[in-house]
Amino acid sequence: MKGFCLEVSGPFACFTRPEMKVERVSYDVITPSAARAIFDAILWKPAIRWVITRIEVLAPIQWISVRRNEVAKTAIPRSTGIFIEDDRQQRAALLLRDVRYRLHGRFEVLPADRRPKACNPVPDSLIEPEEQKAEPDLPSLPLAQVEAKYAAMFERRARLGKHFHQPYLGCREFAADVRLVDASTRQPPPVDDSRELGWMLYDLDFSDPADPRPMFYRPSMKSGVIEVPHPESPEIRR
Amino acid sequence: MSDPIKERYDFVLVFDVQDGNPNGDPDAGNLPRLDPETGRGLVTDVCLKRKVRNFVQLVKEGKTPFAIYVKEKAVLGKAHVEAFKALNIVTGQASKKPIPANLVESLDGIDWPEGLSVVEGDDGTDLVVEADADKKLVKEWLKEVDCPKPLKELIKKALDEAKPRKPTAAETERGRTKMCQDFYDIRTFGAVMSLKSAPNCGQVRGPVQMTFARSVDPVIVQEHSITRMAVATEAEAEKQSGDNRTMGRKNTIPYGLYVAHGFVSPHLAAQTGFSQDDLKLLWEALLNMFEHDRSAARGLMATRKLVIFKHDTALGDAPAHRLFERVKIEKKVAERPARSFDDYRILIDGQESPSSQIRLDLSAKMPA
Numbered sequence: 001m002k003g004f005c006l007e008v009s010g011p012f013a014c015f016t017r018p019e020m021k022v023e024r025v026s027y028d029v030i031t032p033s034a035a036r037a038i039f040d041a042i043l044w045k046p047a048i049r050w051v052i053t054r055i056e057v058l059a060p061i062q063w064i065s066v067r068r069n070e071v072a073k074t075a076i077p078r079s080t081g082i083f084i085e086d087d088r089q090q091r092a093a094l095l096l097r098d099v100r101y102r103l104h105g106r107f108e109v110l111p112a113d114r115r116p117k118a119c120n121p122v123p124d125s126l127i128e129p130e131e132q133k134a135e136p137d138l139p140s141l142p143l144a145q146v147e148a149k150y151a152a153m154f155e156r157r158a159r160l161g162k163h164f165h166q167p168y169l170g171c172r173e174f175a176a177d178v179r180l181v182d183a184s185t186r187q188p189p190p191v192d193d194s195r196e197l198g199w200m201l202y203d204l205d206f207s208d209p210a211d212p213r214p215m216f217y218r219p220s221m222k223s224g225v226i227e228v229p230h231p232e233s234p235e236i237r238r
Numbered sequence: 239m240s241d242p243i244k245e246r247y248d249f250v251l252v253f254d255v256q257d258g259n260p261n262g263d264p265d266a267g268n269l270p271r272l273d274p275e276t277g278r279g280l281v282t283d284v285c286l287k288r289k290v291r292n293f294v295q296l297v298k299e300g301k302t303p304f305a306i307y308v309k310e311k312a313v314l315g316k317a318h319v320e321a322f323k324a325l326n327i328v329t330g331q332a333s334k335k336p337i338p339a340n341l342v343e344s345l346d347g348i349d350w351p352e353g354l355s356v357v358e359g360d361d362g363t364d365l366v367v368e369a370d371a372d373k374k375l376v377k378e379w380l381k382e383v384d385c386p387k388p389l390k391e392l393i394k395k396a397l398d399e400a401k402p403r404k405p406t407a408a409e410t411e412r413g414r415t416k417m418c419q420d421f422y423d424i425r426t427f428g429a430v431m432s433l434k435s436a437p438n439c440g441q442v443r444g445p446v447q448m449t450f451a452r453s454v455d456p457v458i459v460q461e462h463s464i465t466r467m468a469v470a471t472e473a474e475a476e477k478q479s480g481d482n483r484t485m486g487r488k489n490t491i492p493y494g495l496y497v498a499h500g501f502v503s504p505h506l507a508a509q510t511g512f513s514q515d516d517l518k519l520l521w522e523a524l525l526n527m528f529e530h531d532r533s534a535a536r537g538l539m540a541t542r543k544l545v546i547f548k549h550d551t552a553l554g555d556a557p558a559h560r561l562f563e564r565v566k567i568e569k570k571v572a573e574r575p576a577r578s579f580d581d582y583r584i585l586i587d588g589q590e591s592p593s594s595q596i597r598l599d600l601s602a603k604m605p606a
Contacts, residue, residue: 011449011450011452012450062275064273064274064275065265066265066271066280066282067263067264067265068264068282068284069264069284070284071308074429074430074431074432075307075417075424075429075430075431075432076431076432077413077416077417077431078352078353078368079352080305081305081306081307081308081309081421082307082308082309083309083310084288084308084309084310085310090264092265097273097275120508120509122505122508123242123508125244125552126244126504126505126508126552127552128551128552128553157553160554160555160556160557161554161555161556161557161558161560162551162553162554162555163553163554164503164505164553165443165445165447165501165503165505165506166248166447166501166503166558168447172443172447173282173283173284173447173448173449173450174449174450175447175449175499175501175558177557177558177559178557178559179557
């Protein structure tokens, strides 16, 4: 199937390195998992899986450090709340600033037996009439037809700026501006920057929902372009 | 309760500060936050969310369904809303131990950790250890606490007998729903919830997402030295031979106009039950939160403009950044530093918006 390309940008971003989660330190560039989440924010269905194929870095890599007061606890139903003064932690975060990427991705339609169950189905009142008509009547349809319908749905949403929730760059406070890039028009070249990025988080494997396993890969940026291998390829370590 | 919202909203919040510190940076000795490369001021998302929480707590007095989960130290009775009890979900077996009469006196003044409590019954006093009390935490607490040995033994015994049980998926779901129903901030901003079930017990993503606020122009930080005509300790007084003065510092921004962006997703609202009434309260909080956040450090802060773009559909009618571009803020006289809100002009779709008009509701349909 043909892929899609989104140009995303924002004043801040934080793609947290898993080994530095307390005082967050971002990776140099967006991870495939964060890129996938941007596509997911626009359209996701249990029948599809987004695969990122290529990441183009359009802005030089710059940093900023921000220290914030955070809470050290999670919410439990038995208590009436958390007193912030009792559980305050000051944590610094090393964020990326003024990022801009072109993300290339495509989705794969999963056969009926590999589809996860949707935990929170969208209430009917929120489904747009155009999409109600297009909603594939799933298991019975040939995959190609399902694919065509979802591709049309994604394209319509991305072009009109529609989304399920506001896409973000790693953390929800860093909202992303998202634009669908037309494949036929010429785009400005990525930054002239080549470097080895070392081991990076690729994505999480949710095949066992109770125990998501991280996957890593070793990308190298060549003149601002990172080719992202397919999740089933041998370059991905689990 | 009204229904969950059905449309997407994107909003622009414009607020200003005069001779104050809108948000101190703990990394820089509480100076106002700055973006060091551009000189523009920053206010973090969490700072703004805290103000929304405080406002809601103030006007709704912490009553359900508008209770606030992450509170500042307000004077609140620690009335335990036992959500699970209300739902009649028993997570495992709480253990109850009668406390011998000779030990009852030593209970006074003990600050019990979460999960332990003392219940006065008809036939004496009981120590109750909840099934899901954090055993590690209680053991740590036991090491520190000052109480007679037999009582310690009793607590240890009770702790061993408390049998936690993992809630089922359905119970977890009910607990989550209950939390969303009771607490405004969980319904609005979401929360990381621990329901002591599977390790990945999930989070509630709230429908409201806010970004860092940035000042329109670079701000300058002024440092003021101030004196206090008193000292804290005798030793200091002696050192100064009775002069008794302390010097302090205060950092302010003479004037800064800040802009933050926010988003409300109806799909996530459907998951937490964030309703029309909640949304109304959110707008109210954004308009009035600085009115109830006065302090020596803040100076004069006020919401100057809240531009709300309402979409006709749940998925929205336009990209958020295109909507935000419809709000333009410019300085009236470029070469003079701004010192009041009147030095700025806010243009909306090319039209100057009167500064008296604080809230604007616009359609997210892009003007042709």
